Amino acid sequence: MFSVVLNIVGTLFHFYVAHRLYRIEGIRARVPARGWWPGALLVWFVYLAGVHMGDDATDWRWWPEQFALNWLGIMLVMTLCLLVADFSTGFGLWWRTRAPRLLGIAAIAGVLLGAFAIYQGVRAPVVVEYEVAMKNLPPALDGTVLVMLTDLHLGAQRRAAWMEERVAQINALHPAAVLMVGDQVEDNPIGDPRLAAILRGVQAPRGVWAVTGNHEFYGDAETTVAEFEAGGVRWLRNARVELAPGLVLAGIEDVGRAMHGGASLTTALERVLPASTNEATILLSHTPAAPVIDMAAARGVGLMLSGHTHGGQFWPFNYLVQRRFPHVVGQHAAHGMQLVISRGAGSWGPRMRLWQPGEIVRITLRAKR
Known part of the structure; x- marks a missing residue:
C-alpha cells in the first residue's frame, strides 16, 4: 500500500513539476520538447523502479530506492514552490507576462530548499x-x-x-x-x-x-x-x-x-x-x-x-x-x-x-x- 501511495503521489509531483518547468522561457529555448519529455519519462521510470526495489542495508538495491525517496522529497518542495507561483498568477490566467518569471523564481527557490533539506539530512546532529x-x-x-x-x-x-x-x-x-x-x-x-x-x-x-x-x-x-x-x-x-x-x-x-x-x-x-x-x-x-x-x-x-x-x-x-x-x-x-x-x-x-x-x-x- 505504501508503494502504491508513493507511485501516485510521486507521479503527480513529477509531471506537474516537469510541465511547469517547461513553461519557463529559459528552459524552452534551450531544450526541445522531443528531448525534455523523453527525459522526464526516463527519470519517472527510474523513480518507479527505485520505489519497488526496497531498502536493504547491504544490497545494491538501496541506491535506486534512495534516489526514489530523495527525488520524491525534492519534487514535493518543488511542487510547493511552483504552486505558490501558479496560485499567484491563476495558473497564467492573469499577470501573463510575469507568470514565466515567477515560475522561474519558484523553481530556483525549490532547488535551494531541496538542497538545504539534503544538507540538514546529512549534516552531523x-x-x-x-x-x-x-x-x-x-x-x-x-x-x-x-x-x-x-x-x-x-x-x-x-x-x-x-x-x-x-x-x-x-x-x-x-x-x-x-x-x-x-x-x-x-x-x-x-x-x-x-x-x-x-x-x-x-x-x-x-x-x-x-x-x-x-x-x-x-x-x-x-x-x-x-x-x-x-x-x-x-x-x-x-x-x-x-x-x-x-x-x-x-x-x-x-x-x-x-x-x-x-x-x-x-x-x-x-x-x-x-x-x-x-x-x-x-x-x-x-x-x-x-x-x-x-x-x-x-x-x-x-x-x-x-x-x-x-x-x-x-x-x-x-x-x-x-x-x-x-x-x-x-x-x-x-x-x-x-x-x-x-x-x-x-x-x-x-x-x-x-x-x-x-x-x-x-x-x-x-x-x-
Whole structure:
C-alpha cells in the first residue's frame, strides 16, 4: 500500500513539476520538447523502479530506492514552490507576462530548499540541551548529565563509521549515562562487525541503556538486540533498574504494534510500574502516545523520554504529526511530569530534513527544592 501511495503521489509531483518547468522561457529555448519529455519519462521510470526495489542495508538495491525517496522529497518542495507561483498568477490566467518569471523564481527557490533539506539530512546532529527539575531526585544527583539518543536509523545510510562520529559527540558531553530511546536501526540488523567496538567506546560510568522502537521489529529484533549488547548496551525490555541510588530507570517495549493492533498501549507500563512510585523515575518510551504519558504521570514518573516523531522531519509533515501526538518535539510539562521528545539523530526515508535538523539531547537533572 505504501508503494502504491508513493507511485501516485510521486507521479503527480513529477509531471506537474516537469510541465511547469517547461513553461519557463529559459528552459524552452534551450531544450526541445522531443528531448525534455523523453527525459522526464526516463527519470519517472527510474523513480518507479527505485520505489519497488526496497531498502536493504547491504544490497545494491538501496541506491535506486534512495534516489526514489530523495527525488520524491525534492519534487514535493518543488511542487510547493511552483504552486505558490501558479496560485499567484491563476495558473497564467492573469499577470501573463510575469507568470514565466515567477515560475522561474519558484523553481530556483525549490532547488535551494531541496538542497538545504539534503544538507540538514546529512549534516552531523546538533546538540540540544535541557535542564529538568525532577521530583524526589536526591540532592546528591543534582547536576547529573544524561545524553539521550534516539532514531539513529542505522542501516544503509548510516553505518558504523557514522556511529563512531556520534560516539565522539556523546563523549564530548561527559554524560553519566547514555539513553537510547528506540529505532536504533532502520529495519534489519546492520551486520557491521565494527559496531560493537565503537559502542564500547562510549564513556558513560552509569552505562548505556536502550529500549526498542517500531523499526527494530520491522526486521530481526533479537539479532539487533544482540548486536548492541555485544557493544555493552543494556536493553530495558519492560524492565527497570536503579541507575543510581535514589534514581530509577524504566523502559518499555515500543507500543507501535499495539497502536496498530488496537491493543492497550499501557499494558507494558502497568507491568513495569504496577503502582505509583515515590522514587525519582525516568521512563524510556519510544513513542510518545497520550495514554502512556497520562499513566506515567499518574504513577509518579518524573521524566519521560521519547522519540519517534522526528519533529515531523520534513515540513509540512510536522503538522500531520501534530494531529496524531499531543506533543511532537521539545520539553513539555505533562500533568506534573517532565516530557522530552527528541527529533532524533538520523532520519527515515529520504536523507532529508527541512527545518527539523537531527539532534543529540543533553539533559541536566536538577533536584526540586
